[in-house]
Amino acid sequence: MRIAARGEGVTDDGRHVAFAAPGDEIAEDGTITPGPHHQVPPCRHFPACGGCQLQHVDDAAYRDYLVERVSGALAAQGLSTEIREPHLSPPHTRRRASLRVERRGKQVLLGFNEGKSNTIVDLHECHVLLPELFAMLAPLRGLFATLLDHGQRASVQLTRCDQGIDVTLGLSADSFTASEAIQAFAAEHALARLSIDDGLGPQLRWQPEAVTMTLGGVPVTLPEGAFLQATADGEAALIASATVALAGSVRVADLFAGLGTFALALPTTKFAVEGARDAAAALLATRRMQVAHRDLYRRPMTADELAPFDGVILDPPRAGAVEQIRLLADSTAAHIAYVSCNPATFARDAAILVSGGYQLDWIKPVGQFRWSTHVELVAAFSRA
Known part of the structure; x- marks a missing residue:
């Protein structure tokens, strides 16, 4: 028995069995007899809540799953390498979340959607969110009760930043009454920032002081909606592996x-490139390095432009960075640290680097989206 990419168990004869774990016994009718790696899910909302898919497996099986996702993606490209022991972020450490909201009569549902569904699971406990983020759900229900009519839907994004909790409400709230309620809510709960996004981008409604996120010991201005690693713990694990991958690099x-x-x-790090204008401006304002605002999909860095650097780190979106990778494969950089959140697109890009003369030295999987099928990794490449 192994765990497939979407989280279901797969028997040796190819049967897919939902919520089966390695070591389980599966009867002909699909009945599961739990084995040594099958655990009691800690959350009452599992398996309905789409926030988690693997609460029924223990940490050993979860680590094996992360390794197999990476090794399987590599094998599909004809690659293999050392896959190091995965890092798992602890429960209750997720520092950002995007939740859904719906008003049903006097009730306000607030939580993650069910898997492959628009049905909202009304969260009354959560074992992945930071406790201070989860604690905001009850007061937010009260706020949404004043902002939404029956049948109306909305969204809410929560982020733990240096100053506290940053909240973005996805709804229209233009009335004077709604504005008053939002201001009062933000003040009562000492929010770091509260914004409204009615589909045209976040509009600031509350911010007592500049909002920052400390990265590498440096407070960086946090633009609304900016990308952050999901957990501080996972971020530290990714940085530690990237540091090892780039050991010996001086630029x-x-x-x-x-x-x-x-x-x-x-x-x-002497030079940084970022396509999002607000993020590039925030990094530039730290005055720690040269920063370029540049879309690397439309205008990737050439081998000549990369020539001054003996090390390169990249952390592209899920689609990977095939155009940039093709040019990076022609570079003279001695070391590359590739951070990825998609084993499949990473493996495709890794094959290009290897064909360009790089050696794939090792990969460190990181499971910072606890109990989910989301896999992140850091890979180390060097000139063969």
């Missing part, structure tokens, strides 16, 4: 740099 370029998660943590 590092950070591509797809975001707010500087890696650039600010690596003392050898």
Whole structure:
């Protein structure tokens, strides 16, 4: 028995069995007899809640799953390498979340959607969110009760930043009454920031002081909706592995740099490139390195532009970075640290680097989306 990419168990004869774990016995009618790696899910909302898919497996099986996702993606490209022991973020450490809201009569549902569904699971406990984020759900229900009519839907994004909790409400709230309620709510709960997004982008409604996120020991202005690693613990694990991958490099370029998660943590970073204007401006304002605002999908860095750097780190979106990788494969950088949230697109890109003369030295999987099928990794490449 193994765990398939979407989280279901797969028997040796190819049967897919939902919520089966390695070591379980599966009867002909599909009945599961739990084995040594099958655990009691800690949350009452599992398996309905789409926030988690693997609460029924123990940590050993979960680590094996992460390794198999990576090794399987590599095998599909004809690659293999050392896959190091995965890092798992602890429960109750997720520092950002995007939740759904619906008003049903006097009731306000607030939580994650069910898997492959628009049905909202009304969260009364959560074992992945930071406790302070989960504690906001009850008061938010009260606020939405004043802002939504029966049948109306909305969304809410929560982020733990340096100053507290940053909240973005996805709804229209233009009336004077709604504005008063929002201001009072933000003040009562000492929010770091509260914004409204009615579909045209976030509009600031409350911010007592500038909102920042400390990265690499440096407070960086946090633009509304900016990308952050899901947990501080997972971020630290990714940085630690990237540091090892780039050991010996004296001039590092950070591509797809975001707010500087890696650039600010690596003392050898001299140049950072980011396509999001607000993120690039925030990183530039730290005055720690040269920063370029550049869309690396439309205008990837050439081998000549990368020539001054003996190390490169990149952390592209889920689609990977095939155009940039093709040019990076022609570069002279001695070391590359590739951070990915998609084993399949990573493996495709890794094959290009290997064909260009790089050696794939090792991969460190990171499971910072606890109990989900989401897999992140850091890979180390060096010139063969």
